[in-house]
Amino acid sequence: MPELPEVETVKNGLNVLLKGRVIDSIKYDTPKSFLCSTEEVEQYLVGAGVIGVKRRAKLLLINLDNGYSLVIHLKMTGQLVYRGTTNFGAGHPSRSLVGQLPDKSTRVIFTFRDHSRLFFNDQRKFGWIKLERTSSLAERVYKKFGPEPLARDFTLADFKKRLLLRPHSGIKAVLLDQSIVSGIGNIYSDESLWVAKIHPLTKVDRLNDLKLSRLYKGIRVVLNEAIDQGGSTDRNYVDALGRKGGYLNFARVFRREGQSCPRCGSKIIKLKVASRGTHICARCQKLVA
DNA sequence: CACTTGACCTGTCCGC
DNA sequence: TGCGGACAGGTCAAGT
Missing domain, CATH: 1.10.8.50 (Helicase, Ruva Protein; domain 3)
Structure with missing residues (x-):
């Protein structure tokens, strides 16, 4: 059940793993999990580079270099797992929960120009990914949440x-x-x-x-x-x-x-x-x- | 109006 | 063994 610490952990990982990578293609099955039209994919996602990854509340924000951001909510069973070109197999078995990807819970696959991939898995299909202008995140996304409990200025x-x-x-x-x-x-x-x-x-x-x-x-x-x-x-x-x-x-x-x-x-x-x-x-x- | 409950899903576990 | 039902919980819509 991803809450703040889980989303923060995913964010820290993705920020290092995705920064600088350029999206080459996106595959998705259920429209419910990936709330972007094919036009949006072509116009704003293919060819876009990742600037960095942030977290707000339980949301992940992948900032792109074209003024757009992917907004992601993992809800209860969502996973975002990156596989580089040299670690296509599972990680160490004792710590790893996911094996070969894609698996039956894979909803979206981002492939980058270097052939590495990001898998969005979600057993229960409650999670979602959508596209927003980065400049409207403050108004449309940030505003409806209360303060971050770990913020330094949260007294x-x-x-x-x-x-x-x-x-x-x-x-x-x-x-x-x-x-x-x-x-x-x-x-x-x-x-x-x-x-x-x-x-x-x-x-x-x-x-x-x-x-x-x-x-x-x-x-x-x-x-x-x-x-x-x-x-x-x-x-x-x-x-x-x-x-x-x-x-x-x-x-x-x-x-x-x-x-x-x-x-x-x-x-x-x-x-x-x-x-x-x-x-x-x-x-x-x-x-x- | 303030607050609580149900729906959205699928996999797992329990009892019969 | 198989099957039905309860349960898991983040969020929003609907209900009290």
Whole structure:
């Protein structure tokens, strides 16, 4: 489930791997996965060179040298895997989740002038790729998301102000709302709430300064740890070279129902909150009415 | 109006 | 073994 750390990891990989490469051709099957017309492909994509790759919220932005950008959302099962001309086989088997490409989940194939390729795989077809003018990204793409939680200028005061836009909602639902703070999904909301010792159903206006401060710090610590681990691989996620992420080996509560809380030893339980599987320590994370 | 739930998909796992 | 159903969760539309 690509969230901020996974998309950041893919972005870092692609930025190095794709920079300077020129698109030669594009193959795609489902129109739903690739929202560009054949005219757009011919006019704006074939012959375009990659300047760099960026991330905003959970979106990847591939900036091209002709004033256009590819905007990509991986949703739950999307993968972007690069294969150079010398590594057509899979990577090291223990870390790799993808073998020979294309495979049955491949939706789009970008071939570059040097014959290297970028594969967009997506088992569930929820992800998409579209084309935007780079100059309209700020207005059309950036604007609808809340601030980046890891931005240097994102302060505790900013965090409180954003959360208080939804004072009567449960905190987990608010953390998952991309217009409040961007990039947090199911895994890292559970992990951050455990760090901050907050029950996911706690209403925002019931959070005191101590809890808000712990949550603010917790989110930043957890997201940075996850980036260091190359993200979380639950089922499908891989980085730009097809490698799994390692964060779930270090997760405190996510997917650990029945195991012991690493802080107090009490059992981790699973609930449904905001219609998402939710993992908490019932002793550390008490609900404040 | 504020907030919650269902649809979009496919592969996997569980119980019968 | 095979089959039906639940489940996985990011986002948006529809519902309460």
